[in-house]
Amino acid sequence: MRANQLTDLNVMVAGQGGDGSLTVTSILGELLARRGYHLYMSRNVASRIKGGHAAAMMRGSLEQRGCQGDNIDILLAFDQEAVDMAASRMAANGVIIFDTSDGDLNREGLADSIDIIEVPFGRFAVRDLRRNLFKNSLSFGVLSSILSIDEDEAINCLRHSFQRLPEDAIVANINAFDSGRKFFSELPQQPDLRMLANVEREKHLLITGNEAVAFGFLAAGGRFFAGYPITPATEVLEWVQKYGSRFNVQVTQAEDELAAVNMALGAAMTGVRAMTATSGPGFALMQETISHAGSAEIPLVVVNCQRAGPSTGMPTKTEQSDINMMVFGANGDFPRIVLAPGGPHDCFDLAVQATNLAQQLQCPVILALDQMIGQDSTTVEPFNLEAVVLQHGKRVDAATLQEMTEYRRYEITDDGVSPWAVPGTPGGESLVTGNERNEWGLVSSNPENRRNMVDKRQRKLDSNLHLLPRGNSQGDADAEIGLLGIGMQLGVIEEVWQRLSAQGVRIKFLQPRTLWPVLDETIEFTNSCKRVYVIEHNQAAQLAHLLLGEGANKAGIKSILKYDGQPFGAGELCAKIQQEEAGQ
């Protein structure tokens, strides 16, 4: 790699948009991927279909990254609002490509060192919204020039991205692209050109967490999905609709979340692996049924892809403010498992585990995602399909039943898990219920039976802790400073940890992947630190409170909270921690 080649490039495309604005970043992504870069792609949109301000962000980096970069190297701004929004994040040597159709650029707040290219998009007759694609191809012409990519390579990518369009549309786009190239080449003053590296890397997947979680469920034998659309979880439903048919997956769009979760519950009772997916408001509606699955001991997997709450909140913005609801919501005491993947690859792995765990422990398993993990695309290593092994827990079939003298659906066992015959199995007739009942499934409010049943259910967790996914941890075990965060924080925490370590700070981090029950390792990690920064996207420090409740030392916990719908940046976090540390 040559010294002036970019190791890390952040591009933002923003304007009054709609989906079109993603096109530029995706063509560019294709190009960078071919050059061996890793990608992290996200967007920032309003909750409306067209119009409203929308931004697409793309990070290309030679090291794998799980979050956006601190600074924007190249901004493609279709209006002033885009510039104002991005101004504080512009890299000192950044470039802004500005659409002058609606007026000149107001440079206020922009460092002089930033290169500005004003493109009179109007001149290229692309003002008509219906020809947005040309606008994108035109800007890609400019962009590819700045990145000193030769025409053939760029057109190649363009063609690939538009492969589903008819040839005449492709040609029209290439013409627009050429205009952009020409415009750039004729600029009186050209900005410094950037050079991309060209390295080999293994083939990766560019995938979102929502897609990966659906894939993991499928790989782990999931064959029934009932859902109801909701931002930012809808893609899980859409994925199983798209890919499920090949595997015979039954997918139902229900009339609401109550129906969705109860259909999944019904299917789960037949022994089919079943899942539903939703976001905060829908998950709130599902509370009663989650308690029911806990009581009746039915394997049920529920994805909650969190968005900014409370209530309708900000549907397209990220947050981690349903931790409390996932861990503590719903009526009564019952065993549940909450798993929180740290990125799309982990989404796949934990979806596999969740699907198995539900079978093994016969209880609800919740997959805690957040909007970023759910919807941002990241390059990740191919999923390890060979490692997917199905666990069936205590399912019994007709032959086994025949050898048993008694079959009690809610038999009180040492590990709390009871044998389970599904409907259709001769000799396995039984009652499944959310009432308290005896071992036979018959309603009982006998106090002693009640105690035994509550204890039995709790024992399912207590005696199976070894099955639960361990956290992701790095750094010197003796370090006094710790970072702790879940879900989408992993990407940024890893980067912060690397940077601070590089500066000589002795620091370690933990991303718990089992959120409930809180594992000993989590409390041990917390209590092994003098100071542990618990990084959360919510206002109430829900994760920190959870840890405290489970025995973490209060003194060491420092909460770093953000709840404005925007992700943390690594630089931002480093600065916060350094400032805090300086105060010690």
Add this chain to the structure above:
Amino acid sequence: MRANQLTDLNVMVAGQGGDGSLTVTSILGELLARRGYHLYMSRNVASRIKGGHAAAMMRGSLEQRGCQGDNIDILLAFDQEAVDMAASRMAANGVIIFDTSDGDLNREGLADSIDIIEVPFGRFAVRDLRRNLFKNSLSFGVLSSILSIDEDEAINCLRHSFQRLPEDAIVANINAFDSGRKFFSELPQQPDLRMLANVEREKHLLITGNEAVAFGFLAAGGRFFAGYPITPATEVLEWVQKYGSRFNVQVTQAEDELAAVNMALGAAMTGVRAMTATSGPGFALMQETISHAGSAEIPLVVVNCQRAGPSTGMPTKTEQSDINMMVFGANGDFPRIVLAPGGPHDCFDLAVQATNLAQQLQCPVILALDQMIGQDSTTVEPFNLEAVVLQHGKRVDAATLQEMTEYRRYEITDDGVSPWAVPGTPGGESLVTGNERNEWGLVSSNPENRRNMVDKRQRKLDSNLHLLPRGNSQGDADAEIGLLGIGMQLGVIEEVWQRLSAQGVRIKFLQPRTLWPVLDETIEFTNSCKRVYVIEHNQAAQLAHLLLGEGANKAGIKSILKYDGQPFGAGELCAKIQQEEAGQ
């Protein structure tokens, strides 16, 4: 008072029953009340309408008590199951009146010292279930004899209890009563007679928490109620249906809990004080809307009368296992208040406060009851109606609006509470929404606005902590041993505290009445103890975890948990604590 007069009498009536079995205890209650006793009356029934085992318990005591007594002095048993169930709780010098209709008494497990009166109810032709009342009057004849009550006084009470029946039915009952008296007088061997005291006491109310909470709401200006029947909360709905009409209260039985809570929300928006009431499963369904009330800043009072969970659980049995759901349920971060009354009198007081607080803080207020508080009847001092003062918070009317240059429904204020004009007010047009919005109520996902809005909402709680009800606390402030419990535990904790104090143990107790936010006084109390026994009716130690999360010292907390649907007894608790203390 004479030495051999009873200061504390516990009577249980049990058998295959239905509601009829409550009659005896209520006649007896009437009698004891006239003699100046305080009453505590409860029942233990199955979730079915007729049949199933049912028990009614009555405690009459000269001191006011908030729980059942340890031992049963008199058991009226209509079948063997009743005896088996009560055996372990029979007082050594107790009496059992046993119905021999279905066979002789099996005395196994009964101390020899217990007097047994076998009544061949069959001989009195009362086997026909439709003549259950006669059975009750007959047994009351026996009972009143044992309690050496003269005939006139007994008949007087009987007449009063049956005042709504036609005269011929009353006469038939008196005849049955006379047969009972006669039967007793002819017994070959009479048990020791009990003597009741006859003291003066101020007039009290014999009332349940469900009734009192409805009354408090009404007194505090509540004029809209929408509900959906559910055990054990239905009586709140029934009370407002019964008494509300006189006050013009709009009462709607909705099609489900989602409709009920949203109707209440709609009414609350108009400025009318509105409430709904439910139990665990229904409360779970209401989660989304509670979050909505939190976000949209609408005053809403929700009663959750807890029952044994999870899921359908044991609908008629008591529990405190929705603490987590009430405090932490629903999506996102939003301010809410959870109040937990310690008895019917407190139900009235806290319902008044809840209704006012909702107006003052424009947020959801949850009243945490439990089956015992909700359904047990207790004699309490008359409610202090004069103390009921309405608080209107920042409601603005047309006149005030005219003086304002700008009216912003979600104005960011120092205390987080915004001015509020209700629909119909000229000049107050505004948008109320669960989306994040700017001060005008228009949807906004601007990060800075978002931060400010979340902070503003949280500030409503933080800056108004002084308005929240303080706990109920007794005992030597320096005592090292503490008892802590909420809701129905208060009665039993008070009694335990009295007994242990009487034994010279230095001990104090706290009943927090504000469950959320956790008040400083609660953490201070906890941390001021060397050991604090946190007494809860749930398996997960939900209250203890809540305290830990809010900063309580882990070392001192000892959880005492019960989750078999049966209430704690004072004796049982004393023993547990003494045992634990002995181990220290």
Add this chain to the structure above:
Amino acid sequence: MTKTFQPGDPIWCAGCGHYGVRNALQAAFQQLDVESHQTMVLAGIGCAGTLQNNVNAYGFHAMHGRVLPAATGVKLANPSLDVIAVGGDGDGYAIGCGHLVHSFKRNTGVVYILMNNGIYGLTKGQNSPTAETAEQAFDGVQLGLSIAGSSFIARGSSAAPTQLQKLMVAAIEHSRAGRGFAFLEVLSPCVTYNDTYPKWAGRMVDVDTITGYDPYSRTGAFTTVHDLNAENRFATGLIYQQDSIGSERQWLDSGQAAVCDLDIDPALQMSDFREIMDDYGV
């Protein structure tokens, strides 16, 4: 034989209409040689919603109002089961009303027996949607007729056991024939809180006794039911049917296997999984 649960005794009050429903269901099971292990009875919450404890089959107690989505999940996952959903009028017409509409529309082969007593029994006597009070009483049969997808709508009474058994058999057969959702409302009095035996007596009109009545005509059925209601009477019998294809049968007809019968061993699907990964390859 493996010992498994023995159905318990009903918890119903003596004389409750729900006994008649259980008896007719058992008789229908017998008549059709229904195998207990191939049958699943799902119930809502309420007095009606305890019936599953009293028959020999796989049983499930759903949450209040959610019996239909749960039953739909069962049937879609395992279409070879006889799936019987039962519940009260509170369960089905109040809290569960939205699911009822969508079950008609979706037309999955679940048999749904709704015990209508005009009251909430288990919570002690509040009005249900069918209560004859100030508000207009609700008629589930009319509702069903208004949904284009509905394919079997019947009403019986626990006071008319022969007809009831016949309707249950017809409902199960409709579902077994793959025609879809079979809805059977049973007038089943609550003797404790709303003794409608006398109130309802003489008001039922069996559509079979109406000359020219055509159960295949939706508008004809609607008019008959409506007009009888206007005279304070109830249409009973098999009120409407359609030779539709149930959603689970459409699935099977399209050549797909029941999901409960699939071999889900990941080793068998490796190449398909890899193809998906290829879609994401960069």
Add this chain to the structure above:
Amino acid sequence: MTKTFQPGDPIWCAGCGHYGVRNALQAAFQQLDVESHQTMVLAGIGCAGTLQNNVNAYGFHAMHGRVLPAATGVKLANPSLDVIAVGGDGDGYAIGCGHLVHSFKRNTGVVYILMNNGIYGLTKGQNSPTAETAEQAFDGVQLGLSIAGSSFIARGSSAAPTQLQKLMVAAIEHSRAGRGFAFLEVLSPCVTYNDTYPKWAGRMVDVDTITGYDPYSRTGAFTTVHDLNAENRFATGLIYQQDSIGSERQWLDSGQAAVCDLDIDPALQMSDFREIMDDYGV
């Protein structure tokens, strides 16, 4: 004048049918001299469910599917307000379907405008219950006709603004006259995900053009709507009405005051409170 919120610009895509609905509503408000402060517009969630942001009135954004119970609460508490509930077909026919049925039954004087585009717009194009797919499309007008309590059922189209405004005026007047719940479905195409302008064009039949059509006949209306559906057409216009008394009006007619107008000062009710306490005295 106090400055308060200024209605924002719609967030809808250019050409969206919902513009037509907003315009007709505003025109109806103007025609009826509706006072902004006496009007409350409540909305469900969806593209349709943002209309309240774009009109000058008290506005409320309900949870998805819950706009009708919320509107019912408002109307019962303050019957003098014009209460307009709006929402999409997903909001009203899917998640909110149970409340719709019970709103018809309860007949509280809320005006409900449901924007039917056969699609979930805001979540990007999934089928709604009215989508013309494998499952039978759902017809809310037929549903409404099946509920005995329903009193005003109309259908308009954003492609027919004059009729639409007329129907909105009629709906508001029905509610103002104290007759109860007024349901107006508007065919309001989603040009982005399901452009039904061409698909629906020419398929609408104004019932006013049908000779002898009687909007007071429930069975007649049902048959007309049903038969048009069978021919792939839609009945529009004022399809059904009844001179009923809305539930909030029954309350007022019984001599009771609107609860929002009550003086709730406890000092005024002391003697009544004491009487209650006496009931519990021992």
